Every structure is written in C-alpha cells, then in structure tokens.
Amino acid sequence: MVKQFRTLAPKRASAHDTDMLDNTPLTTRITRIPRAFDPARGADVLRQIPSLPDRVADLVVGTAGCSPYLASSLEREGAWVAEAVLAPAQALDAVIGGLAALPPDRLADGLRQAKRRVALLVALADLGGAWQLEDVTETLTWLADAATDAAMKAALRAEIARGKLPGMTPDDVETGAAMVALAMGKMGAGELNYSSDIDLICLFDDSPFDRDTYPDARAAYVRATRKMTSLLSDITPEGYVFRTDLRLRPDASVTPVCVAMSVAERYYEAEGRTWERNAYIKARAAAGDIAAGERFLRDLRPFVWRRHLDFATIQDAHEMLVRIRDHKGLHGKLNLFGHNIKLGQGGIREIEFFTQTRQLIAGGRDESLRLRATVPSLHRLADAGWIAPDVAEALSDHYRAHRLVEHRLQMLGDAQTHDLPVTDEGFARLAAFMDTDVPSLKADITRRIRAVDRLTAAFFAPETASDGAAVPPQDGFGADVIARWRSYPALRSARAGEIFRRLRPRILARLQQAAKPDEALGVFDQFLSGLPAGVQLFALFDANENLLNLLIDICATAPALAQYLSRNAGVLDAVLGGSFFDPWPTDDALLVGLDHVMDGAPDYEQQLDAARRWMKEWHFRIGVHLLQGVITAEEAGGQYAALADAVLRGIWPRVVAAFERRHGPQPGRGAIVVGMGSLGAGRLHAQSDLDLILIYDAQGAEVSDGPRSLAVSAYFARLTQALVTALSAAMAEGRLYEVDMRLRPSGRQGPVATAWGAFRAYQQDAAWTWEHLAQTRARPIVGDVGLMAEFESFRRDLLRQKARGATVRADVRDMRARISAAKPPQGDWDAKIGPGRLQDIELFAETQALLSASPARAVAAQLTAASESSPALAAGEHLFWQLQCAQRLLTAGPLTADALGAGAQAFLLRETGQPSVAALNSTIERVAAQAASAIAAGLADPLSRTGESA
Structure with missing residues (x-):
C-alpha cells in the first residue's frame, strides 16, 4: 500500500x-x-x-x-x-x-x-x-x-x-x-x-x-x-x-x-x-x-513561494480562520453535538493551516517543503527543524483520526458534511459505524480537538504565549527615543504598528538587560530608523524569540552589524533557514549553493541580485558566528575569503557568457582572474575589498569573432570592466565587493587586463620589488585551467629568480619608512597601521617568502619560510589579526576604547584573550614593539648575507 x-x-x-x-x-x-x-x-x-x-x-x-x-x-x-x-x-x-x-x-x-x-x-x-x-x-x-x-x-x-x-x-x-x-x-x-x-x-x-x-x-x-x-x-x-x-x-x-x-x-x-x-x-x-x-x-x-521567510502569513492565516468561524457561527465553548470536525476548534482545517502556513513561511527558500499532502508536509517540516518531531507526530495522528471521523460521517448519507451528530441516536449510529461505544467515541474526539487546539493556538496567536513572559520595562526607560519611533518608515502602516506594539515590551525588557541599556537602545533606534517600510521583519520577530534575542545581542555589541542589518534585513531569513549554525561547507558545496540561486533567476541582472542576496546571508552568518564565539578570528578570515572565492567562481562564467553574446567567445585561451593581497592569502575581514588582476592569453588572435567584434586588448579590457561592474555596481540588492586593481603591472597606469606574454616580460624585466612581493600572495581563482596552472608555475619560477636580488631588504626598508611617514596609526587600537602591527608584519612576511622563494601565501606560513621563525612575529600576527577581524565587524572607522559600548569592549577582550582594557592596551604596545624590533633585525644586511647576488 x-x-x-x-x-x-x-x-x-x-x-x-x-x-x-x-x-x-x-x-x-x-x-x-x-x-x-x-x-x-x-x-x-x-x-x-x-x-x-x-x-x-x-x-x-x-x-x-x-x-x-x-x-x-x-x-x-x-x-x-x-x-x-x-x-x-x-x-x-x-x-x-x-x-x-x-x-x-x-x-x-x-x-x-x-x-x-x-x-x-x-x-x-x-x-x-x-x-x-x-x-x-x-x-x-x-x-x-x-x-x-x-x-x-x-x-x-x-x-x-x-x-x-x-x-x-x-x-x-x-x-x-x-x-x-x-x-x-x-x-x-x-x-x-x-x-x-x-x-x-x-x-x-x-x-x-x-x-x-x-x-x-x-x-x-x-x-x-x-x-x-x-x-x-x-x-x-x-x-x-x-x-x-x-x-x-x-x-x-x-x-x-x-x-x-x-x-x-x-x-x-x-x-x-x-x-x-x-x-x-x-x-x-x-x-x-x-x-x-x-x-x-x-x-x-x-x-x-516568496524569496524571504514570510512570517506575515501567520496573521493572515489566523484572520482567515476567524472569518471562517464567524461566517459559520463556530465560536464558543466546545459542544460535541453538531461540532464541525473540519472548521471548528481543534479541527482538520487548523492542522492544514498550521502546516501550509509554515510551508509558505519557509518554502521560498527550502524547496523540499513544497509538498502537497498534509502528513508528509508535517514530517518534512520536522526534518527541516521548523516544528518539533513530536508535534509533527501528534498532529499527523490527530489528522488521520479526524479524517476517519469525517469519512464515517459522509458515508452515512453521501453528504458533504463535517458536523458531528446532533442527537444521541446519531452518535450511537456513528459509534457503531466505528466499532466503539458512545462514551469512548466522545472522549476520544474531545481529547483530540483540545490537543490540536493546544498545539496550533500559540502558533497562530504568538502574542498570547509570549507577552505575559516579557519583563515590563522600567518607568521612563527610553521614553524620548520611543516617542519618535512612530515616525519611522517601517512603522507607518497600521499593520506594522500593531505587530510592533506587541513586540515593544519584549524588546525594551531585553534591551534593559544589556550591560549599558541606553547604548543598546540607541543602536536599536538607529537600526529601526534605517529599516524600509513593511511588516515582514516585525512579523518574523513576533514569531521567533531567538531571532529577537539575536538582534538585541547585536545592538548591544556590534553597532556596525546592526546598521548593516537595517540596510539588509532580509539576511535574518538565513538564521531561520535550518542550517545557520551548521559547519562551514566545502568550497564546492558553497559554489553549488550560489549556482543554484542564480540558476533560478530568469536573466543576467536578476542573477546578480540573487548573488548579492546569497552573499549577504553568508557574510552575515560569518559575522554572527564570530560575534557569538562560534568561530575564531582565523576561521572567520578563511570563511570570508572562501565566500569571496565562491562569488568570483560563480559570477565569472555568467559575466563571460553575457559578454560573449555581444562580442563573441574569448579569443585564444581566454582570461583568468587572480586574487592578490589578502584575498590571495586566503584571509579577509568583514569589510575587505578584493584585490584582483586579470591576465589573458589570446594565442595570436587579433580580434574577437562575434556580432560586435573587438580588438583583443579592448575585448579583455571591457570584459574586466564587466566583471568589476558585476561585483561592485550598486543594484537593487546593493553591491557584492569593492574591487581594487592597483596591483596589476604598472599600477594605475597599466591596462586593466594584461596579456600573458606582457605580464611575464614585465615581471622578469621591469617590475619593482614591491610588485615581486605582491606575487608572493597571488592566487589564480577562476578562468582557463591550463592558464591558471601556467601562472602558478611561472609565479614559483619568478620567486626563485628574484630571491637572489641584492636590494630586496633595502627596498623593503625604504618602503617601510615611506609607509610610516605617509600614514600614522589611527589611535592606540589601530591593528593595521604602525611599526610592528599587521601591515608591517605582512610586508615582512612577503619579504621572507620572496627571499626564500617560498610558494606559501598565508601570512603565518610566510613568516616561517625562513630558516628561523620569530615568536615575536608569530605573536604579533596572531594578536593583530584578532584585533583587526573583530574591529572590522564593529566599525569601519578608527577604534578607541572610549568610543566602544560595553558589549563591544567585552567582545574585543574575549577575542584578544585580555582581562581588561588596560591589559589590552599594554599588550598591544608590548607586542607591537617586539614585532617591530624583530622586523628591523630581519631586514638588516648582516655580513653573512653579503654574498647575495643581484
């Protein structure tokens, strides 16, 4: 069967x-x-x-x-x-x-x-x-x-x-x-x-x-x-x-x-x-x-199936049930005589609406929830984490039992009825038809009706289950702030105002539990003021207590993340998607996910918008995981970089396909996209841009073969511009990344796309030391597989050739001095700029990799490329990356202790392993000084190295 x-x-x-x-x-x-x-x-x-x-x-x-x-x-x-x-x-x-x-x-x-x-x-x-x-x-x-x-x-x-x-x-x-x-x-x-x-x-x-x-x-x-x-x-x-x-x-x-x-x-x-x-x-x-x-x-x-999690449907479904019962006169105390087993309290329709509404809420994101039948849908919702397995089992059992009663009622006279009998004789006939006695039948139906009502009522009217649990706010707390909320775009509609009024006691009670309630309220106010009009987000909070708690936690800790949320509130959908706290996926699985969402978009522009939504959700996930201590700063850096890789690998074929439709296939072997800097090293933070160069091999072709053919140099220059636009243009869903191409040959003066032969000649004969240093972290990401392999082989050969350069240390010392003079640290907590801090350590790591011809790209691996590694540099690299990664989650600007709220300070101290702000200040000063001293010693020209040739 x-x-x-x-x-x-x-x-x-x-x-x-x-x-x-x-x-x-x-x-x-x-x-x-x-x-x-x-x-x-x-x-x-x-x-x-x-x-x-x-x-x-x-x-x-x-x-x-x-x-x-x-x-x-x-x-x-x-x-x-x-x-x-x-x-x-x-x-x-x-x-x-x-x-x-x-x-x-x-x-x-x-x-x-x-x-x-x-x-x-x-x-x-x-x-x-x-x-x-x-x-x-x-x-x-x-x-x-x-x-x-x-x-x-x-x-x-x-x-x-x-x-x-x-x-x-x-x-x-x-x-x-x-x-x-x-x-x-x-x-x-x-x-x-x-x-x-x-x-x-x-x-x-x-x-x-x-x-x-x-x-x-x-x-x-x-x-x-x-x-x-x-x-x-x-x-x-x-x-x-x-x-x-x-x-x-x-x-x-x-x-x-x-x-x-x-x-x-x-x-x-x-x-x-x-x-x-x-x-x-x-x-x-x-x-x-x-x-x-x-x-x-x-x-x-x-x-x-809406793109975002659609919690507003809960209220709509509840109102539909109320209207049906109003029309049928089905309100009032439970009375089995004439009770409608379909539309009445605890009936079949409540189970169906409970199931279908949850399917509507999440089915836009999870296609596996798009089932038609009720019982399989309940179990699929349980598998996806939307309802508890015991709830799915109980409602399935009650649904089957209700349908059995429904069928017996209809078999009596082939009538489209759902009403239980209105006489004792009618109940006696029904009980005989079901091979039971009347007291047992009535008891079983009553038990099931009440169980269904209990299991579904809180879902359709969540305020009844949660308002009473909220701690009332202190008198006067935030009164001046609250007074202006009604003027915000997100709260102008009657529907949004109604839902938010239910939420407000819970929000204020949780804000008061923050270390500095007034600060947390101020950040929440900024978040609220930045939201667009609509009720979706408030309905979502109303139905999910954990999500509301997460928002308050973000407001009390990371103002920049809260502001990001106000501009991209849709990313909160991902928290409820069932896999938000799963382990980080493999690179291939990440790309498959991106391809899936882009494949579902009907045209190129909507594919790019789909990529933006997808990227923002994963970007937000990394930030939340770091904020809540699920991952370390080093893991976050790797995940941000893996996300950027997936975006490049997913976007590039679509950029190329759209471009080729106008100008023909890529001449020769086409182009590769190479990640430089932190992207090449596989470590980014929350606000990193992407350092890229594009290299092509036309294999002797002079023009493209397409409806609007182009000379090869123009073809790849415009293809590069198309990629940059796809990544950085502000669209309906914002932008993906800012792109920096200054590390290409000749910097800003060079062409945006470089021919493979010209690139090799330039690197071998004309490049400066800083450009050779940049190659220590260059990493081909997407494009022609053969050209990518040749690039990597050439990169390694180049490092072996240039490792013998007599002026490398002197050039780096000069670069260090000019960097220090051009841009002083922005406060005591500047993790990047300054002697012995992150930029200085990364420059020295690249120098180590170049001098030793090491293919390593990661900073820590480059620091150990020389025969002797420095504990001071390892400690500096670790501390300042922790500080940098955490800082860029909190703010895009300079960071000082006085400017941080209590929650943000606690987050920074946790990430850096320091007991207090004073201890962190002292550690930063000490570690930076020790790292700077180690770098100066490493860049000196000892007599033992005088034999290095040019």
Missing part, C-alpha cells in the same frame, strides 16, 4: 503500474468490522449478494446496517462488489481506466456508475481497515482526475467538431487542446474526502490565439467548462459524479469560468492574496493539457 501521495495523472496506466494498491483479495486484509446499528437492514442487503466470503459478508452486514447510502448502493452493485473484493486493484483499473473510452452517449451514466462502484469499494476497504487513509484519498482523487479529464475532453471534442475552437483539430483533444483543470485543495493534494466536492480552476493557454481568434476561443473554453461541470455535477437517476466548485479562480465574481493564463498571471502578480497563495500550495494540473498547466504553475512559483 502506498504510504505517501504521488503526483496523479489522468492517464495513469493502472493501479499495478503505480504500486498504489496491491491486488490481494479484500477478505485477507480485513482488520475491523462495523457493528450493524440496524442488523435487520444489514442482513437484508447481504441476502441480495450471494457467494461472499465470510469476513466480507460480515463487513457488508455492518456497513449496510449503519449507512443507508451504502446499503442502497450495495443493492444496486452487489454482483460487481462480489467480484471486485477478490481483486480490488484489477477492479479499479477496469472502472477508472475505462472512463476515457466511454462513448459520448454513455459518458454521463458511465461516470456516475464508476463513482458509485469506486465509492463502494473504497468504503468497504476503509471500513474493514484494509486500506490506510492515503489509499482511500488517493483512489478517490484518481477517480476525480479521470472523470474530470473525460468530461473536459468530451466537451472540447464537441466544440472542435462544431468549428468553435479556432485552430484546434480532433487530434488536439488528446492533449487537452490548450485547456487545463487545476485541482485545488484536497483534490490537488490527493486527499479527497469520501463525499467531497472538487475545487477546480479552469484555464486555457491563450498564447496560440491572436487578437482576432481570442474572443471565439475564450467563448468556446467557457462553454466547454460549463458542459464539463454539468457532466460531473448534475443529479440524474444514476446520481452524480462530483459536485464541482470553480470559485477559487482569479477574481471569481467578475471573471468567466475559464480564464486565460495570461490574465490569471497578471491578476496574481498585481492582486493575489495570502489565501490564494495558501490555496496554490496544493494546486496540481489534473486534467486536460497537463504540460500547459505545469508551465503555468512553474511561472506562478514566485507568487506562491
């Missing part, structure tokens, strides 16, 4: 082919039998169906003795039932699979007979415990798909035969003739209940029709839709097939019953509401032109 709903198609070959059901005789699978409420009626029906196996006979008596509807159906179809229970899958294949072949004059009656027979077999298998809930609902859905498809195609065939559908022939009917029925709700999810109506949205693909033929086509599709619904819904002496509801279509009060896809797309883009997004979670192309329907649903994904 199938355990999970599969995508249904109206032309499925057979139940055997899909493994939906097996063909085991029903008699061997029966595990329960209803008690006949009216034994005489049950016995009377059994006498009309001879030759039934004993267990099936008992099942028929119990069924007919409880359900008047099933009793009459058994009387009509007894002979068929006697055969069907021996091979149920085969019987279903014959009935449902045969619908497509029914002739027009037999279609209406044939559909109704199929419905009656399938309903009978499903009821017996369900009542006898032979099938699980999924088997029951999928079989009913399979029937609905096949019936809808047959009715639609019959109607379309008639329109085409009359010449009313322009351009369509009888052959087009087989594929749906550009018309599709989208199954919504339970039909879309494969969860049809026993006496369900079917919710359909009928659409037609209007792209094949021009202005002249469109009106006739639309009229034909509308007529076909009406004929289809009549075939399904009209009550005849043979009964009906399915009650059909078309009201979920776009703007149903004014649109025809079949809507053009382009019209529907424009509607959802401009006016679509949360309830419609919720409905489309389960939408499925079920009948007609399946391919066209699936294209439409793919195009609608951005409407249904």
Whole structure:
C-alpha cells in the first residue's frame, strides 16, 4: 500500500503500474468490522449478494446496517462488489481506466456508475481497515482526475467538431487542446474526502490565439467548462459524479469560468492574496493539457513561494480562520453535538493551516517543503527543524483520526458534511459505524480537538504565549527615543504598528538587560530608523524569540552589524533557514549553493541580485558566528575569503557568457582572474575589498569573432570592466565587493587586463620589488585551467629568480619608512597601521617568502619560510589579526576604547584573550614593539648575507 501521495495523472496506466494498491483479495486484509446499528437492514442487503466470503459478508452486514447510502448502493452493485473484493486493484483499473473510452452517449451514466462502484469499494476497504487513509484519498482523487479529464475532453471534442475552437483539430483533444483543470485543495493534494466536492480552476493557454481568434476561443473554453461541470455535477437517476466548485479562480465574481493564463498571471502578480497563495500550495494540473498547466504553475512559483521567510502569513492565516468561524457561527465553548470536525476548534482545517502556513513561511527558500499532502508536509517540516518531531507526530495522528471521523460521517448519507451528530441516536449510529461505544467515541474526539487546539493556538496567536513572559520595562526607560519611533518608515502602516506594539515590551525588557541599556537602545533606534517600510521583519520577530534575542545581542555589541542589518534585513531569513549554525561547507558545496540561486533567476541582472542576496546571508552568518564565539578570528578570515572565492567562481562564467553574446567567445585561451593581497592569502575581514588582476592569453588572435567584434586588448579590457561592474555596481540588492586593481603591472597606469606574454616580460624585466612581493600572495581563482596552472608555475619560477636580488631588504626598508611617514596609526587600537602591527608584519612576511622563494601565501606560513621563525612575529600576527577581524565587524572607522559600548569592549577582550582594557592596551604596545624590533633585525644586511647576488 502506498504510504505517501504521488503526483496523479489522468492517464495513469493502472493501479499495478503505480504500486498504489496491491491486488490481494479484500477478505485477507480485513482488520475491523462495523457493528450493524440496524442488523435487520444489514442482513437484508447481504441476502441480495450471494457467494461472499465470510469476513466480507460480515463487513457488508455492518456497513449496510449503519449507512443507508451504502446499503442502497450495495443493492444496486452487489454482483460487481462480489467480484471486485477478490481483486480490488484489477477492479479499479477496469472502472477508472475505462472512463476515457466511454462513448459520448454513455459518458454521463458511465461516470456516475464508476463513482458509485469506486465509492463502494473504497468504503468497504476503509471500513474493514484494509486500506490506510492515503489509499482511500488517493483512489478517490484518481477517480476525480479521470472523470474530470473525460468530461473536459468530451466537451472540447464537441466544440472542435462544431468549428468553435479556432485552430484546434480532433487530434488536439488528446492533449487537452490548450485547456487545463487545476485541482485545488484536497483534490490537488490527493486527499479527497469520501463525499467531497472538487475545487477546480479552469484555464486555457491563450498564447496560440491572436487578437482576432481570442474572443471565439475564450467563448468556446467557457462553454466547454460549463458542459464539463454539468457532466460531473448534475443529479440524474444514476446520481452524480462530483459536485464541482470553480470559485477559487482569479477574481471569481467578475471573471468567466475559464480564464486565460495570461490574465490569471497578471491578476496574481498585481492582486493575489495570502489565501490564494495558501490555496496554490496544493494546486496540481489534473486534467486536460497537463504540460500547459505545469508551465503555468512553474511561472506562478514566485507568487506562491516568496524569496524571504514570510512570517506575515501567520496573521493572515489566523484572520482567515476567524472569518471562517464567524461566517459559520463556530465560536464558543466546545459542544460535541453538531461540532464541525473540519472548521471548528481543534479541527482538520487548523492542522492544514498550521502546516501550509509554515510551508509558505519557509518554502521560498527550502524547496523540499513544497509538498502537497498534509502528513508528509508535517514530517518534512520536522526534518527541516521548523516544528518539533513530536508535534509533527501528534498532529499527523490527530489528522488521520479526524479524517476517519469525517469519512464515517459522509458515508452515512453521501453528504458533504463535517458536523458531528446532533442527537444521541446519531452518535450511537456513528459509534457503531466505528466499532466503539458512545462514551469512548466522545472522549476520544474531545481529547483530540483540545490537543490540536493546544498545539496550533500559540502558533497562530504568538502574542498570547509570549507577552505575559516579557519583563515590563522600567518607568521612563527610553521614553524620548520611543516617542519618535512612530515616525519611522517601517512603522507607518497600521499593520506594522500593531505587530510592533506587541513586540515593544519584549524588546525594551531585553534591551534593559544589556550591560549599558541606553547604548543598546540607541543602536536599536538607529537600526529601526534605517529599516524600509513593511511588516515582514516585525512579523518574523513576533514569531521567533531567538531571532529577537539575536538582534538585541547585536545592538548591544556590534553597532556596525546592526546598521548593516537595517540596510539588509532580509539576511535574518538565513538564521531561520535550518542550517545557520551548521559547519562551514566545502568550497564546492558553497559554489553549488550560489549556482543554484542564480540558476533560478530568469536573466543576467536578476542573477546578480540573487548573488548579492546569497552573499549577504553568508557574510552575515560569518559575522554572527564570530560575534557569538562560534568561530575564531582565523576561521572567520578563511570563511570570508572562501565566500569571496565562491562569488568570483560563480559570477565569472555568467559575466563571460553575457559578454560573449555581444562580442563573441574569448579569443585564444581566454582570461583568468587572480586574487592578490589578502584575498590571495586566503584571509579577509568583514569589510575587505578584493584585490584582483586579470591576465589573458589570446594565442595570436587579433580580434574577437562575434556580432560586435573587438580588438583583443579592448575585448579583455571591457570584459574586466564587466566583471568589476558585476561585483561592485550598486543594484537593487546593493553591491557584492569593492574591487581594487592597483596591483596589476604598472599600477594605475597599466591596462586593466594584461596579456600573458606582457605580464611575464614585465615581471622578469621591469617590475619593482614591491610588485615581486605582491606575487608572493597571488592566487589564480577562476578562468582557463591550463592558464591558471601556467601562472602558478611561472609565479614559483619568478620567486626563485628574484630571491637572489641584492636590494630586496633595502627596498623593503625604504618602503617601510615611506609607509610610516605617509600614514600614522589611527589611535592606540589601530591593528593595521604602525611599526610592528599587521601591515608591517605582512610586508615582512612577503619579504621572507620572496627571499626564500617560498610558494606559501598565508601570512603565518610566510613568516616561517625562513630558516628561523620569530615568536615575536608569530605573536604579533596572531594578536593583530584578532584585533583587526573583530574591529572590522564593529566599525569601519578608527577604534578607541572610549568610543566602544560595553558589549563591544567585552567582545574585543574575549577575542584578544585580555582581562581588561588596560591589559589590552599594554599588550598591544608590548607586542607591537617586539614585532617591530624583530622586523628591523630581519631586514638588516648582516655580513653573512653579503654574498647575495643581484
């Protein structure tokens, strides 16, 4: 038996082919039998169906003795039932699979007979415990798909035969003739209940029709839709097939019953509401032109599945539940008599809304959450960390139990009802139908209703669970600041103001717990003032206490990070994405993630914006991990660099592809992008720019071969500019990185892209010592693999050649002096500038690597390249990188103890391992002096080195 709903198609070959059901005789699978409420009626029906196996006979008596509807159906179809229970899958294949072949004059009656027979077999298998809930609902859905498809195609065939559908022939009917029925709700999810109506949205693909033929086509599709619904819904002496509801279509009060896809797309883009997004979670192309329907649903994904975590849907879903209950009069104290097991308190709809709303919240980011069926969706949400596993298990169990009760209620009279009985006799009949007693039945239903209500209530009204826990702020705390909040853009709408008023007591209470509450409040105020208009962020905080705590922690510690958040609030989505605190991924996995988000964007500009969103989330993650002590400064430096590498490796092929479309393929072997400086060394901080050079090998070509060909030098210069623009241009989602290309040959005076031969000649014959030093950290990142390998081989050969230079130490001493004169330290806590600090140590490390011809790029590895390593330099490099990495997370400007809040000071002291500000000051002075002394000694020209040749 199938355990999970599969995508249904109206032309499925057979139940055997899909493994939906097996063909085991029903008699061997029966595990329960209803008690006949009216034994005489049950016995009377059994006498009309001879030759039934004993267990099936008992099942028929119990069924007919409880359900008047099933009793009459058994009387009509007894002979068929006697055969069907021996091979149920085969019987279903014959009935449902045969619908497509029914002739027009037999279609209406044939559909109704199929419905009656399938309903009978499903009821017996369900009542006898032979099938699980999924088997029951999928079989009913399979029937609905096949019936809808047959009715639609019959109607379309008639329109085409009359010449009313322009351009369509009888052959087009087989594929749906550009018309599709989208199954919504339970039909879309494969969860049809026993006496369900079917919710359909009928659409037609209007792209094949021009202005002249469109009106006739639309009229034909509308007529076909009406004929289809009549075939399904009209009550005849043979009964009906399915009650059909078309009201979920776009703007149903004014649109025809079949809507053009382009019209529907424009509607959802401009006016679509949360309830419609919720409905489309389960939408499925079920009948007609399946391919066209699936294209439409793919195009609608951005409407249904929002890019950011969508917590605003919680309130919308809660309001929908309230409106439904208001309309149905379902409020008030729980009373089982007449209680609506679907829409009432603790009912099926609460479980569905709980599940679907969480899917909407996160499904835009996590495609694995985009399931249709309720129980699998609950377990997938648990797997992704959105709900606790025990909650998923409990709600799944209650959902199955509620659906069982729902089906029994509907089997009694084939009525689309969800109301429990209103009399004692009604409850007695229901209890017998479920083979239990009335007290046990009532107790079980009551327990489950209250459990569902308890599990879902806090989710839909989070303020009820959290406001009472908030510590009220001290009188007058932040009154002057709070007074101006209402004027901020983010709080101007009534909806945003309402949510924020719920949040405010919690926010103020947590701000007061900071080491310096007034400072933390000031930073939060700056954060709030920088937010754009909208309610999304506040809804997100309202629903997630941990995220609110993280924001307050950032405001109390890192003002620069809080300001970054106000400009890029969407990065907070990543915290709730389920993997925010997972280990850092491999380089390849990181690139795969970037490629995935860019591949989902429809054009080049949107790909670049997608890359910006992705990069900001990972950048924010690194900062938070460093701030909270999850990673060290050295790990953060490596992660920032790995992130930049992934961006370059992901962006470059798309820049090249866009450029090649205009100017042709890269001549020769093309170009490589080389990382220099800190990027080449594999260590960046939160505010690092990227030092890059671009080298190309045209292999003798003079011009490109494309629609707008360019001379080789111009081609690669403009390709370089395209890369820089892709990285640094301010777009809707901001920029990726600032780019610095001053380390290319001849600096600012040289071309932005350098030919491979010219680069080699320049480095060997004309480059200055500082340019050779820069090559110690050069690292090819992306481009032609062969050229990258040649570059690295040349770099190593170059270092071996230049290691013998007699003036290296003298040149570095001169450079050191000029750097010191040009830019003094910016305060005592300047980690970078000054004798013995980071820039000085890195320059000396490059010198060590050059003099020893070491291929090492990392600072620590370069410092040990010489035969003797200096503990003073190692200590300096470690301390000042910790200080630099932490500083650049806190601020872009100079850093002094007086300018830092208490939280930021505590963070710096933790990172540098110092007990106090005074101890940190003393350590900085001592370590810098020792490192400067070691550098001066290392750059001296001792007599032992006088033999070095030029």
